[in-house]
Amino acid sequence: MREVVTVQVGGFANFVGSHFWNFQDELLGLADDPGADPVFRTAALDMDVLYRAGETHQSVASYCPRLVSVGSRGSLGSLSSSGTLGSSSAAADEPNIFTWSGKVTKSVAKPHERNLFLQSLSEEEQNPSSSDGQNNASVEDKDLVANLENGVKFWTDYSKVQYHPQSLYELYGSWTDFDRFDNYGTAKEVVSEWSQMEEMNERLRFFVEECDHIQGIQFLVDDSGGFASVAAQFLESIVDDYTNTPVMLYCVRNPDSYGSSRNQCETIIRSLHDAVSLSKLSYYCNLMVPIGLPSLSYLSPLLSIKDEKHFHSSAICAAAMHSLSIPFRLQHVGPASDSAHSSGKLDIGELVHILSDQGRQNMITALDVAMPAPSLTDRTDLRNIQRSLHSLTPEISDEDEDPYAVESMVVHGVLDAGGKRASISQVKESICSALEGRATKPKFSHLSVSRCPLPIPLPFPSIFSSSVGQQGEILGTSHAGARPKGPLAVGSVPMAARLRSSSAIAPFIERRSASLQRLGVARGTLGSQVLHDWGLGGRRSRTWLSTWRRCCARFTRKWT
Incomplete structure (x- = not known):
């Protein structure tokens, strides 16, 4: 088995x-539900890639991310x-202050009450066999x-997953109601404390070292905001400790941040x-995927997204990330089963190798998504899925024709013209025909296909228009x-989700490079003191800037 460890840093992440x-x-539950769509029981997805099996201190079997x-x-x-849910740790109950012998006064904030959804989860766990009728x-x-x-x-208000005790870490010195933790420099003092970064590394080491491969x-x-700096330092230690382990980085932003x-x-x-975050984060990963538009409300006529709600905007990002992760956990099965349920398995390292055009350099790619993807129609509309893709990466070029582009696409759960799950061969034939019909073909295109659609669990926002049916089929106009x-x-x-290593990403990179030169580097710029305050001044700054310029030149030269 080839495991994947996941790291989430910051509020919107x-x-x-x-x-x-x-x-x-939801996939785990549907796979064991005899009344569910059989496609979920034959999904050929190895959930052990993302999950670990273990036991609690009470010897109860657990299965945690x-x-x-x-x-x-x-x-x-x-x-x-x-x-x-609903319990506090022992460390919070008993203050351990060994350097103070005087009186200790403890101020305890009122705990947050569980909402109706979390209360229902708790009741189901306590009475799993109870039912009040349909x-x-x-x-x-x-x-x-x-x-x-x-x-x-909070993000926990709609989470129905049980987490391992090593999974959740609250960063001291940053608070949810502190609105000035909003740029790269504000986190410098917070993460400079060695013990905090070391504890984060220890938690990651716990999960990495128990992996087989x-x-x-x-x-x-x-x-x-400030979590970009936290992530950069965390990534730097990951690169040092796990040299041969590829890192796929999703940089996510909510519309409110614009x-x-x-x-x-x-x-x-x-x-x-924006410039410093891009340069630092891209340097410490193998593949970087920027996600987050100033507004998602106009993303697709099939969706009704309220930008001000993190609950809404984060769901779109998560759906795209889920789609991109499917090839990493497709099971190795026999030839007959493979052709029936899935095709195009690859791991993170292979994806990086493909998108970097068989190179080793760090890559920044654009992400496009179709949610829901349209049904396969007759041969007069072979580009249906291609046309339905909408970019989740900001500030990219609208030009989609690049002869040097390298693409990786994932399509799963697509329906045919009759409303049934399309076969793997139908999807592959349609996508390949669509590529052949493009005026300018990409240099290379990889396709992964699964018959398993995206399940919509109960704690999911109401974002689909009236023209979307029970199975995600497009019924007509809203x-x-x-x-x-x-x-x-x-x-x-x-x-359907697609990663593109193409000239489309060039404006995103060039704008940040130009901002850094114009505002922070050129003689007499107003931002030079800002960079100095962030610890990026002097000789160290010149070395870092030189590396960043070479990086930008390499990115843009690839497509010119």
């Missing part, structure tokens, strides 16, 4: 991760850092959906933050004024 793990939990999550103090809501359950589910739509504050690390970071600056100083700091559909009306959706 954990919102995305919460949806991602809910998808996995192989995950390290790093967030601000107070970001866990009603979830304990030990991974269990009608009552339906009414209750509607209440749960409404409660989630209007009451999600780790294939890579998928790393999510909310790089819109708010306008109040003055010139904030504009300079924000531009420098009805004006119709309420968006959620998990009670849509059980699964077909998906």
Whole structure:
């Protein structure tokens, strides 16, 4: 087996991760449900790639994500850092202050109450065999959906996964209500404390060292603020400790992070933050995927997304990440089964090798997604899936024709024209024909296909338009004024996701490189003191800037 360890750093990254793990939990439940769609029982997905089996201290079998999550103090809501709902850790109950012999006064904040959804999970765990009947359950589910739509504050408010005690880490010195932890420099003092970074490394080491043959690390970071610096230092230690382990980095941002600056100083700091974050983070990973648009509300007419809700925007990012992870865990099966249920297995290292055009350099790629992906139609519309792809990477070129492009696409759960699950051969034939029909073909294109769609669990936002059916099929035009559909009306959706190493990403890189030169490097610039305060001044700065310029030149030269 080739395991994957996941790391989530920062607020929005954990919102995305919460949806991602809910998808996995739903897949596990559907695989054991005799009443579920048989496609989930024959999905040929090896969940042990992402999960670890073990036992609790009470000798109870457990199956937990192989995950390290790093967030601000107070970001866990009603979830304990030990991974269990509604309980507190012993360390928080008893203060261990050995250097003080005087009186100790302990101030304890009121614990966050569990919302209706978390209360229902707790009741199900305590009474797994109880049932009030289908009608009552339906009414209750509607209440749960409404409660989630209007009451999600923390990423744990909609998480239905049990976490390992080593998984959840709250970073001291950063708080959920501290709004100035918003740029690369604000985290310098927080993460400079050696013990915190060492503890994060120890938690990661726990999961890595129990792997038989780790294939890579998928790393999510909310790089819109100070957690970009936290992630950069964490990644630097990962590169030092696990030299031959590829790192796939998702840099995720919520639409809220694109708010306008109040003055010139904030504009300079924000531009420098974006440039420094890109340069530092891309240097310590093998493959970087920037995700996050200023607005997702116009992403697709099939979706109804409210930008101000992290619960909404993070779901789209998580769905794309889920699709991209499918090739990493396709099972090795016989030729007949392979052709029936899946095709195109590859691991993280192979994906990096493909997208870097068989090179070893770090790559920055654009991400496109179709949610839901359209059904396969007749041969007069072979480019249907290709046309439905929408970019989740900001500031990229609209030009989609690049003869030097290298692409990797994942398509899963697609329906045929009759509303049934399309066969693997049907999907491959359609996609290959669409590529042949393009005016300018990519230099290389890899395709992974699975018949298993994206499951829509109950803690999922109501973001689908009225034209999306129960299986994610597109019914027709949306009805004006119709309420968006959620998990009670849509059980699964077909998906397509594509990573592109092409000239489309060049504007994203060039803009940040130009900002760094214009605002922070050129003689007399207003941002030179900002870089100095961030520890990027002097000779060290010149060395780092020289490396960054060579990196940008290499990225852009590849496509010119």
